[in-house]
Amino acid sequence: MNASQIARKAIKQAPLYLALAAVLIFLLFPFYWGFITSLKTEAEIYDFTGNFLIPKAPTFNNYFLLFTTKNYFVWFWNTLFVSLVTTVISVIISVMAGFAIARLKFRGAALAGTLVFITYIAPKGFLFVPLAQILKEWGLLGSLSALYITYPTFLIPFCTWLLSGYFANVPHEPEECAMVDGASRIGAIVRITLPMAISGIITAGIFSFTASWNELVYSIALTSGEQNRMLTTGVMGAFAQGDFMVIGPLMAAATVSSVPIAILYFFFTDRFVSGLTAGATKG
Amino acid sequence: MxxxxxxxxxxxxxxxxxxxxxxxxxxxxxxxxxxxxxxxFYAIYLSFTDKEVGGAANFTGFENYEKLFSTTLFAKTVVNSLVYTSIALVLKFSCGMALALLLNRPFIGQRFAKALMLLPWILPTAFSTMIWQWIFSPAFSVVNEVLVNKLHLISQPLPFLRDETWAMGSLIFINLWRGLPFFAITFLAAIQSVSNEIIEASRIDGASPWQSFWLIVFPAILPVVTIVMLISTIGTLGDFDLPFLLTRGGPNNATTMFALTTYNLSLGSGLIGLGSAVTMTMFPFLLVLIIASLINVRRQQQG
Known part of the structure; x- marks a missing residue:
């Protein structure tokens, strides 16, 4: 290609790139604006004179305020632990159930698949009232246990649905060969079939962790007390009471809380995209 | 032994x-x-009782439902939920399809652009909605600042979250912002799975790009489009996060929806029986959507 050909191609593609740039600005501007605001001083946040899209004297003061908020790290660990534990438990239970639904012939397998799909698409806003009542009777309402026990209600259906799709596409022959060679059924499944479905298992894990980390309804409705808050509810309680918002630390919190998910996601972008159709939980 | x-x-x-x-x-x-x-099933039972926080549950038959159907709060809840869901779905479908077709053309940095685009869908809604609250803030909205003082396009700031219609519009807008990446990327994946040869053959036969999209590509990706739309409809109809975070259902209950009204009645006012009845009124809508999804998934698995 000579210079004029490249130039002609660039001109032809210009509208495409302009349209893409417009879409990217629309989708990403809020994150930029939140991040930029988090670096501004209290006075500058409300000052729109001059170029307000770049902080004039960047400061980490809002981050300092956030990290020195009483209980901030309690909320952080709560969120991390609840997300990790519920993810591990849900993925294990879902591997078993997804495997059974996709690969084993037994009475009720098809019905089980249908029921799992129904629980997967049922909205979360549907069950928090009766769950709160039931957890109260069990003496779990208010504590973090309420989240450990309820988060799997949306993680297991989703992971089982996702994983049964992966398991259905793993060939049967290697497992059968291993059993001919003397391995037990369970041994063959664990050593042969599960490793072949590892990509699906990782995807289920990432989606689960993200869903737990981002969860809101149950942490609002089912926990109480400063010690039992998650990052979202804790930060909201500290900096966003009603209409009154302390913008600086809130924007710092928005930035900080997005980082772990963004990192996880940039490592596994392809898996995210491939598992996306199954991951339509947000509406 | x-x-x-x-x-x-x-x-x-x-x-x-x-x-x-x-x-x-x-x-x-x-x-x-x-x-x-x-x-x-417990929620069904509660909806037929006068259960309040701290009190015992007495069976009261259809009293909660009768009470609900006579309130404007409930009428608003149903209308708001349906308006929010239908407009948001139409926008997510049309904008998502347009973006998918845009992304379907080869360009430099496609992978990177796709990864960046997914961020609104992947990052925590609670925090991204706080940013939107700040963007739409009554006195210090950056959008108003640009429109009024920098570009001089309008003379009065827009009442994003203070006016009833604007508040609903803002919610739908943010729902579109959050859902658009998901729609676009799943539509794109479906489009790219359609065989290029069929599309090229139709072009050779004289079809315009528009025709070959509607006659060849769209029917082929319809199953994926349908299931994405159905699942998203259920999620949007039951959405709690956005109205709770952005408007708390206000102003004047103009943006309250099924999940938020349930929350406000049962956990806010302690009327657990009545709140459960609100949840149950969502059920007929859900049932239709769930059955449609099941039929669709069945068909996809068999085809």
Missing amino acids: QTPTLSAKISRLLHKDSTLGPILLSPGFLFLAVMMAYPF
């Missing part, structure tokens, strides 16, 4: 499909039965 027979029995149970299947399924099944099926 007790032990070998026992272990032989166990290994036989773990070997046959007919026994291994139920064994593997049981932990998940039991959990969902206790934590989803039981609460669901």
Whole structure:
């Protein structure tokens, strides 16, 4: 290609790139604006004179305020632990159930698949009232246990649905060969079939962790007390009471809380995209 | 010799499909039965009682439903939910399809652009909505600042979250912002799975790009489009996060929806029976959508 050909191609593609740039600005501007605001001083946040899209004297003061908020790290660990534990438990239970639904012939397998799909698409806003009542009777309402026990209600259906799709596409022959060679059924499944479905298992894990980390309804409705808050509810309680918002630390919190998910996601972008159709939980 | 027979029995149970299947399924099944099926039936029961926080539940028949149907709050809840869901879905579908077609053309940095685009869908809604609250803030909205003082396009700031219609519009806008990446990327994946040869053949036969999209590509991706739309409709209809975070249902209940009204009545005012009745009124809508989804998934699995 000579210079004029490249130039002609660039001109032809210009509208495409302009349209893409417009879409990217629309989708990403809020994150930029939140991040930029988090670096501004209290006075500058409300000052729109001059170029307000770049902080004039960047400061980490809002981050300092956030990290020195009483209980901030309690909320952080709560969120991390609840997300990790519920993810591990849900993925294990879902591997078993997804495997059974996709690969084993037994009475009720098809019905089980249908029921799992129904629980997967049922909205979360549907069950928090009766769950709160039931957890109260069990003496779990208010504590973090309420989240450990309820988060799997949306993680297991989703992971089982996702994983049964992966398991259905793993060939049967290697497992059968291993059993001919003397391995037990369970041994063959664990050593042969599960490793072949590892990509699906990782995807289920990432989606689960993200869903737990981002969860809101149950942490609002089912926990109480400063010690039992998650990052979202804790930060909201500290900096966003009603209409009154302390913008600086809130924007710092928005930035900080997005980082772990963004990192996880940039490592596994392809898996995210491939598992996306199954991951339509947000509406 | 007790032990070998026992272990032989166990290994036989773990070997046959007919026994291994139920064994593997049981932990998940039991959990969902206790934590989803039981609460669901419990909610039906509660909706027929006068249960309040701290009080006992007395059976009151259809009293909660009669009470609900006579309130403007409930009428607004239903209308708001349907307006929010239908407009947001139409926008997510049309903008998502347009963006998918845009992304379908080869360009430099496609992978990177796709990764960046997904961020609104992947990052925590609670925090991204706080940013939107700041963007739409009554006195210090950056959008108003640009429109009024920098570009001089309008003379008065827009009442994003203060006016009833604008508040609903803002919610729908943010729902579009959050859902658009998901729609675009799944539509794109479906479009790219359609065989290029068929499309090229139709072009050779004289079809315009517009025709070949609607006559060849769209019918081929319709199953994926339908299931994405149905699942998103259910999620949007039951959405709690956005209205709760952005408007708390206001102003004047103009943006309250099923999940938020349930929350406000049961956990805000302590009227658990009445709140459960709100949840149950969502059920007919859900049932239709769930059945449609099931039929669709069945068809996809068989085809």
